[in-house]
Amino acid sequence: MKTKWFASLLVVSLALPFVSQAATSEVETIVKVVSTFYKGYIKSLETSDETYRWREQPEVDPSFVSKIDALLAEAQEENEEYGLGYDAILMAQDWPQRMEYAIPIIKGDTAEIIAYKDWGGGDKSPLCVILSQKDTQWRIVDIIDMRWFEGEERLECGGLKREPKGKG
Secondary structure (H helix, E strand, O other): OHHHHHHHHHHHHHHHHHHHHHHHHHHHHHHHHHHHHHHHHHHHHHHOOOOOOHHHOOOEOHHHHHHHHHHHHHHHHHOOOOOOOOEOOOOEOOOOOEEEEOOOEEEOOEEEEEEEEEEEOOEEEEEEEEEEEEOOEEEEEEEEEOOOOOOOOOEEEOOEEEOOOOOO
């Protein structure tokens, strides 16, 4: 009996570093996907690089592209006289000085990570970036502005909680 228990303990203790390493690798991959996307996106805004095609980047899922395109079309229709003046990916009118990333929370084949837009002077605003894993690739499928969320239910993302409109 003691031999079986010891053997089980030995197997588990030998496997733990590999499980931990795999989890760390997934966390690093998710942070890299989100940071790579935002780094390229913001750089294209700063340099007015018209060759950068965010819709074609490997970090974004086609469903996200469709969602942003629909949001832009709706906003353009509502603001046709004045123009949009709003970036639907950064959810702001300007781009931040830098971006910072929290540790993502992985739930099977989905993940949530808080990406903080750092405006300088201690002012940071959180974006909830949601990813989905398809064919071993993590891709961005949604972004929610945690600061301006006006939903009727509690929003939880990446460990950050936002109470419903009028209750927080």
